[in-house]
Amino acid sequence: xxxxxxxxxxxxxxxxxxxxxxxxxxxxxxxxxxxxxxxxxxxxxxxxxxxxxxxxxxxxxxxxxxxxxxxxxxxxxxxxxxxxxxxxxxxxxxxxxxxxxxxxxxxxxxxxxxxxxxxxxxxxxxxxxxxxxxxxxxxxxxxxxxxxxxxxxxxxxxxxxxxxxxxxxxxxxxxxxxxxxxxxxxxxxxxxxxxxxxxxxxxxxxxxxxxxxxxxxxxxxxxxxxxxxxxxxxxxxxxxxxxxxxxxxxxxxxxxxxxxxxxxxxxxxxxxxxxxxxxxxxxxxxxxxxxxxxxxxxxxxxxxxxxxx
Amino acid sequence: xxxxxxxxxxxxxxxxxxxxxxxxxxxxxxxxxxxxxxxxxxxxxxxxxxxxxxxxxxxxxxxxxxxxxxxxxxxxxxxxxxxxxxxxxxxxxxxxxxxxxxxxxxxxxxxxxxxxxxxxxxxxxxxxxxxxxxxxxxxxxxxxxxxxxxxxxxxxxxxxxxxxxxxxxxxxxxxxxxxxxxxxxxxxxxxxxxxxxxxxxxxxxxxxxxxxxxxxxxxxxxxxxxxxxxxxxxxxxxxxxxxxxxxx
Numbered sequence: 261x262x263x264x265x266x267x268x269x270x271x272x273x274x275x276x277x278x279x280x281x282x283x284x285x286x287x288x289x290x291x292x293x294x295x296x297x298x299x300x301x302x303x304x305x306x307x308x309x310x311x312x313x314x315x316x317x318x319x320x321x322x323x324x325x326x327x328x329x330x331x332x333x334x335x336x337x338x339x340x341x342x343x344x345x346x347x348x349x350x351x352x353x354x355x356x357x358x359x360x361x362x363x364x365x366x367x368x369x370x371x372x373x374x375x376x377x378x379x380x381x382x383x384x385x386x387x388x389x390x391x392x393x394x395x396x397x398x399x400x401x402x403x404x405x406x407x408x409x410x411x412x413x414x415x416x417x418x419x420x421x422x423x424x425x426x427x428x429x430x431x432x433x434x435x436x437x438x439x440x441x442x443x444x445x446x447x448x449x450x451x452x453x454x455x456x457x458x459x460x461x462x463x464x465x466x467x468x469x470x471x472x473x474x475x476x477x478x479x480x481x482x483x484x485x486x487x488x489x490x491x492x493x494x495x496x497x498x499x500x501x502x503x504x505x506x507x508x509x510x511x512x513x514x515x516x517x518x519x520x521x522x523x524x525x526x527x528x529x530x531x532x533x534x535x536x537x538x539x540x541x542x543x544x545x546x547x548x549x550x551x552x553x554x555x556x557x558x559x560x561x562x563x564x565x566x567x568x569x
Numbered sequence: 570x571x572x573x574x575x576x577x578x579x580x581x582x583x584x585x586x587x588x589x590x591x592x593x594x595x596x597x598x599x600x601x602x603x604x605x606x607x608x609x610x611x612x613x614x615x616x617x618x619x620x621x622x623x624x625x626x627x628x629x630x631x632x633x634x635x636x637x638x639x640x641x642x643x644x645x646x647x648x649x650x651x652x653x654x655x656x657x658x659x660x661x662x663x664x665x666x667x668x669x670x671x672x673x674x675x676x677x678x679x680x681x682x683x684x685x686x687x688x689x690x691x692x693x694x695x696x697x698x699x700x701x702x703x704x705x706x707x708x709x710x711x712x713x714x715x716x717x718x719x720x721x722x723x724x725x726x727x728x729x730x731x732x733x734x735x736x737x738x739x740x741x742x743x744x745x746x747x748x749x750x751x752x753x754x755x756x757x758x759x760x761x762x763x764x765x766x767x768x769x770x771x772x773x774x775x776x777x778x779x780x781x782x783x784x785x786x787x788x789x790x791x792x793x794x795x796x797x798x799x800x801x802x803x804x805x806x807x808x809x810x811x812x813x814x815x816x817x
Contacts, residue, residue: 357711360697373692388586395786395789435737496748502689551799566804
C-alpha cells in the first residue's frame with residue numbers, strides 16, 4: 261500500500277509545495293505516486309519523474325483539465341484512492357478545495373494543515389489561528405490530509421519515476437472555469453520563498469517603492485498585512501496571515517507591521533524574524549529575533565544599501 | 570430563489586483562548602461566543618443577494634446545543650427570514666456536519682448554500698466542500714465576488730497568486746472569503762425583535778444521519794514558544810547580526 265500525492269504545477273514544473281509534500285510522505289516509508297492533472301503535461305510530467313522518492317507519476321491529461329476544477333479533481337482522487345493507504349497534498353488553495361470533496365466522496369474524515377506526522381495515523385495540526393496545536397489520530401482506512409508545506413523538507417531531484425497515463429473521467433459539468441487573474445512577478449512564490457519582506461498599512465502608496473528594492477536585493481517575495489491589503493496598498497494574494505498565506509521562510513522582515521494575532525499566525529514559524537517599527541511596544545517585537553526601533557522609510561533603504569556592499 | 574446559510578458558534582475572535590489543564594479542550598466556560606466571522610460574511614452576502622432581488626428567502630441554520638440559538642438570533646437580527654437549530658450533543662466534525670447539513674438541505678431545498686470558508690476555532694475549512702460533494706453540486710470556495718445570472722452563479726475565488734472565476738450550475742455551495750462582504754452592524758431594535766422570532770428546532774438524531782466523530786483528538790497544547798529576541802541599535806548592527814545568522 262502506498263502514498264498518493266496530489267501534485268500542483270504551473271504547466272512547466274512542479275510547485276515547490278508539492279516537493280515538500282513528497283518530503284512529508286517519507287513519514288510512511290512507502291512508495292509514493294504523484295497524481296498530475298492538467299492538459300498538455302508532458303513537460304511537467306518529465307520534471308515530476310525526477311523528484312527523489314517518487315515511484316510513479318500518474319498523468320491524467322485532458323483539455324478540460326487545463327484549469328482543473330475541484331469537482332473534477334475530487335472525482336479523479338476518489339476513483340484512485342481505494343488503492344492507497346494515504347492521499348495527501350500541500351495545503352494550498354487547490355488542495356484545500358479538492359481534498360475535502362474527495363474525502364466526502366470516499367466517506368472518510370480528513371486532517372487539514374498537518375505540521376507534523378508523529379505516527380502513520382497521528383498528526384499535529386494548528387487550530388485557533390495557530391494558538392493551539394492539536395494532536396489528532398485518524399483511524400480511517402484511507403488517510404487523507406493536507407500538510408503545511410513549509411513544515412517539511414522538500415524532496416530533491418535525481419529520481420527516475422515511471423510515467424503512466426490514465427484516462428480522464430468526463431467533466432463533471434457542475435462548474436465551468438471562466439477566467440483567472442494571476443499576479444505576474446519575477447519574484448519567488450510567497451508561500452515557498454526563502455526570504456519574505458512584509459509591510460503594513462503605514463507604507464501607504466510607497467509599499468512597492470520602499471519594499472521592492474529590498475526584496476530584489478535579497479531575492480525575496482513581498483508580503484503584506486491584512487490592513488495594508490484592505491487599504492488597497494497591496495494585492496490580496498500577498499496577504500500573510502490566518503486569512504491569507506502562511507509562510508515560514510528562512511528570513512522574514514516585517515516593516516511597519518504591528519503584529520496582530522491574525523498576521524502572526526501566518527509567519528511566526530519563520531526561522532529568523534526581523535521587525536522594523538517606530539513603535540517600541542509593537543507586538544511584532546515579541547516574536548522578532550532582531551528588532552529595530554526606527555522609521556522604516558529611513559531604515560529599509562539603508563538596509564537595502566548596506567546589503568549591496 | 571431560497572438561500573441557506575450555515576453558521577457556527579465559536580469562541581469570539583477577540584478572546585485569547587486557553588487550553589484546559591488536562592489538554593482535552595479549549596476552555597469555553599464563561600468565554601464570549603460569537604458567530605464565526607466567515608459565516609457572518611456569508612450571511613451578509615446572502616442579504617445583499619436578497620436586496621438585489623436574486624434571492625427571495627434566507628434560512629440560517631446552525632448545529633449544536635440549545636445555546637447555539639444565540640448565533641441564530643444574531644442572523645435574524647441581521648435580516649435572515651428564518652432560523653433552524655439542529656440540536657446535536659457532543660463533538661461535531663466536518664464530515665458529520667456536512668451530513669447533517671445535507672439532511673437540512675433535503676428539507677429546505679435551497680438553490681444556494683452559503684457558509685464561511687473556515688471556522689476560526691478548528692480552522693479545518695472542509696464543510697463546504699464536503700457538503701457540495703454529498704449533494705453532488707458545484708462548489709465555489711474562497712469566494713470574494715458573487716453574482717447570480719442566467720441560472721448560474723459566478724464566483725470570483727481567492728486562490729494562491731491571484732483570483733479565478735468559475736460559473737456554477739444551481740444549486741451550488743459557496744464558501745465565503747474575507748472580502749466577499751463587510752457584515753452590517755446589528756442595531757439594538759433589530760436584536761430585540763430577533764429575540765421574539767421563532768426558531769425551528771430539529772433533533773439531529775431524528776435526521777437518520779451518522780454524525781459520530783471520526784477523528785480522535787488526543788491532546789491540545791500550546792505551540793512551541795520562540796526564544797526571546799534582541800533589539801539592535803542600528804541598521805549596521807542589524808546587517809551584522811543577519812550575516813552572523815547566515816541568512817543574507
